[in-house]
Amino acid sequence: MTIIQHYYTSVEGKGFQTSEIDGNLDYDLIKEIERRGNYSAPRNLPTNPSDNELDLFPISYSFYKKEGKYIITHSKYIGKEFTGRFGNYFAHSLIFDTTSDIFNLSPIQLWDADFWVYRDGNEIQQILTFYPELNINSIKQFYSQRKEQISQFLVALNQFLQTKKRIIIVDSTENVAKMIYLASLFVPNSIFMEKISFTTYTVNPNFTNYSICGTTKDSEFNFSSDDYKEYNIFNFFEEKFPTQLNNKDFLPLFRLLDGNNVKNFEKYFEKFLKGFNNISDNSDLLMIHDISYVTVAKEVPEEIKTRIISYIDKNEFPSDEKTKRIFLKKKYYDIYEHIFFSDVKKTRR
Numbered sequence: 001m002t003i004i005q006h007y008y009t010s011v012e013g014k015g016f017q018t019s020e021i022d023g024n025l026d027y028d029l030i031k032e033i034e035r036r037g038n039y040s041a042p043r044n045l046p047t048n049p050s051d052n053e054l055d056l057f058p059i060s061y062s063f064y065k066k067e068g069k070y071i072i073t074h075s076k077y078i079g080k081e082f083t084g085r086f087g088n089y090f091a092h093s094l095i096f097d098t099t100s101d102i103f104n105l106s107p108i109q110l111w112d113a114d115f116w117v118y119r120d121g122n123e124i125q126q127i128l129t130f131y132p133e134l135n136i137n138s139i140k141q142f143y144s145q146r147k148e149q150i151s152q153f154l155v156a157l158n159q160f161l162q163t164k165k166r167i168i169i170v171d172s173t174e175n176v177a178k179m180i181y182l183a184s185l186f187v188p189n190s191i192f193m194e195k196i197s198f199t200t201y202t203v204n205p206n207f208t209n210y211s212i213c214g215t216t217k218d219s220e221f222n223f224s225s226d227d228y229k230e231y232n233i234f235n236f237f238e239e240k241f242p243t244q245l246n247n248k249d250f251l252p253l254f255r256l257l258d259g260n261n262v263k264n265f266e267k268y269f270e271k272f273l274k275g276f277n278n279i280s281d282n283s284d285l286l287m288i289h290d291i292s293y294v295t296v297a298k299e300v301p302e303e304i305k306t307r308i309i310s311y312i313d314k315n316e317f318p319s320d321e322k323t324k325r326i327f328l329k330k331k332y333y334d335i336y337e338h339i340f341f342s343d344v345k346k347t348r349r
Contacts, residue, residue: 003100005124006030007117008037008091010081022124025095029067036062037091039075040203044218048086054079058173058216062199063107070193071095072107074116092117094127106184106192111177111200142178149234150182152242156232157183160211161195167212168221170235173200176214179234205231 004023011019016038018030025033039060046053057077064071073093081088096102102110115127143150156167169176177200184192198212204220205213215221217237227233232242 003102003127004095005127006033006091006093006095007124008034008093009078010088012082020124023095025069026067029069029095032066033071033073033093033095034091036064036071037073037075037089037093039077039089039091041077042203042216042218043220049079051079058201058214060199060201061108061111061173061177062197062210064197064210065194069095069097070103070107072110076116076118078118090118103193106181106189108177108180108184108198111181139178139181142175143182146179149236149241150179153179153234154183156234156242157187157196157212159232161191166205166210166231168205168227168231168233169212169214170217170219170221170223170233170237171214172216173214175236176200176212180212 002023004021004025006018006025007020008016009019010016016034018034021030041057045056049056054077060073060075062071062073062075071093073091075089075091077089079088080086094102115125153167153169156165159165160167169179171179180198180200187196196212197210198214199208199210200214202208202210202213202215202219205215206221217235221227223233223235228240234241
């Protein structure tokens, strides 16, 4: 299928409903997309915000799978509806399946894309490119500030895959997105797309079923002692984090990279946590996305093939062996190892 776009907002004289859709979807799926696009603002924000204050409202950016389709929804509070009453919001959704180009990206990569629509009134426009811009300095700075918590977050993510214990992150939506982005760098995309769902913001995580759920300190979530037992909660405002997680719990997920060939998992896991700063420039980060792409893509674009081979030559990999492993067996651990685990400090070239 091609990518279907869907708009949901307040329509003049009709209330909240689907305002635009450029493809055919089942009625039940449309209702689910509408439900997930609903937006409730944090309690501490103005009820009659000025235009400048609208930027204070967190964006709810969500990903989930339903009826064999994958859905990304970008929901933003926009203030007044047609009657002049406050409380309007706009939800722009992308619906796709495994045949779509977007399937080969981790959904969090499109968090800050420039094609998200915030207002109604225009016909749906075709999105020409989905490949994201990468900001390595921003990600590295964020990682350096939260190494311990990110380590525990990765362990909690693996625990979810085994036990379905959900993760709650109490922080700004931008920081929630960065946490999810870091996880997506080395969780195989095939696992991420099938097993993990997320939202960067909801007013009450108790009323959702996302694997990873962002919220704010003034949300309707109780933060009770029972909540801290039921969920793995990363509360960055109060600096309260899970204490019972063990790094070794992460190893089964790590084995998914190349479980038959890698030894000493504990050693490599510790090196991974310390080795993110080995990334020397954007080419390393871009390569992680490219390798993730070829592990799920049915056809690999020539641009990506050329980029991978150039990277292999630049870093003096044995080209024949590595090319065979990447394009025939689709195993990509060696490049991950080079980027994350190199004992030799890398220098810019």
